[in-house]
Amino acid sequence: MAALSGLASALESYRGRDRLMRTLGYSCQLVGGVLVEQGPARSGVGTRLLTLSSQLSHCRTVLRLFDDVAMFVYTKQYGLGAEEEDIFVRCVSVLGNLADQLYYPCEHIAWAADAKILRVDSARWWTLSTAFWGLSLLLGIARSLWMVLKLRQRLRSPTVAFTSRLPRSKRRALEAQVQSEVLTLLSNLADLANAVHWLPPGVLWAGRLPPWLVGLLGTVSSLLSIYQAVQAEATAP
Numbered sequence: 001m002a003a004l005s006g007l008a009s010a011l012e013s014y015r016g017r018d019r020l021m022r023t024l025g026y027s028c029q030l031v032g033g034v035l036v037e038q039g040p041a042r043s044g045v046g047t048r049l050l051t052l053s054s055q056l057s058h059c060r061t062v063l064r065l066f067d068d069v070a071m072f073v074y075t076k077q078y079g080l081g082a083e084e085e086d087i088f089v090r091c092v093s094v095l096g097n098l099a100d101q102l103y104y105p106c107e108h109i110a111w112a113a114d115a116k117i118l119r120v121d122s123a124r125w126w127t128l129s130t131a132f133w134g135l136s137l138l139l140g141i142a143r144s145l146w147m148v149l150k151l152r153q154r155l156r157s158p159t160v161a162f163t164s165r166l167p168r169s170k171r172r173a174l175e176a177q178v179q180s181e182v183l184t185l186l187s188n189l190a191d192l193a194n195a196v197h198w199l200p201p202g203v204l205w206a207g208r209l210p211p212w213l214v215g216l217l218g219t220v221s222s223l224l225s226i227y228q229a230v231q232a233e234a235t236a237p
Contacts, residue, residue, distance in 0.1 A: 018060060019226050025056035026218030033212030050211060061111055068104045075101050088146055096139040103132035127200055134195035137188045144185035151178045176235070183224050190221040 011017050032049030035042040075097040081090035106129035113122030155174055194217050199206040209217075 014063070015229075018063065019222065019229065021056050021060055023219065023222035023226065025053045025060070026215045026222055028053040028056070028215070030212050030215030030219050033210055033215055037210070037212065053215070061107065064104065065108055065111070068101075068108075071097075071101055071104060086146075086150065089143055092139045092143045092146075096136050096143070099132045099136040099139065103129050103136065106132060126198075130195055130198045134192060134199070137192040137195060140188045141185060141192065144181045144188065147181045148178055148185070151181070180228060180231075183228055187221045187224040187228075190217040190224075193217050 011020065028049040032046040032053060035046030035049065038046075078093065078097055081093050084090040084093065106125050109118060109120065110122045110125035110129055112118040113120045113125060151174055155171065155178070193205075193209070194214055196204050196206055197209040197214060201207045
């Protein structure tokens with residue numbers, strides 16, 4: 001009953017619903033891709049699961065039509081990252097926010113072109129939106145790698161080692177932050193593999209991943225995101 005109550009609570013928020021749809025969509029793509037490759041006997045079920053995955057993805061695309069304002073407010077509040085102590089983190093975060101801000105209108109135009117609302121080439125705009133997404137993921141990976149390196153240096157420093165013998169709260173906080181950055185890194189790496197796959201043919205492994213592998217990578221990324229969200233809620237004051 002507690003699990004059901006938690007699920008209902010999560011579904012009341014936009015982010016909670018999006019995480020669920022994302023996980024369900026990629027899971028359907030994973031199972032559907034595996035079934036299709038097993039032969040005609042199971043291809044019918046596999047095809048239906050792939051169709052469901054595609055519809056869930058389309059639903060998320062439509063819902064993101066309303067994300068621009070929230071992203072703009074966040075980008076404006078972050079500004080040039082004056083509160084960040086590390087200049088590298090500040091730079092990659094600002095560039096990441098810019099890439100995310102540009103991603104949304106490109107995706108909206110691509111969606112509108114597919115829906116015959118705008119008379120433009122949707123493929124070009126899908127490519128642009130995917131490129132901005134990939135750039136944001138690369139910047140996020142660079143930020144996480146840098147943060148893990150810096151945090152581990154702090155944990156191994158003689159000063160932290162000495163003070164950790166007294167109150168352990170600071171050390172535990174640093175270790176929790178390292179774990180969070182590592183999970184974010186793994187999630188971004190999985191998403192980046194899919195982002196490259198959806199770029200035009202000829203770019204690295206673009207178009208070469210089978211549906212089940214795309215589903216697997218997306219499922220891993222989605223589950224990591226859900227785990228981090230649950231952990232954040234559990235540790236919130």
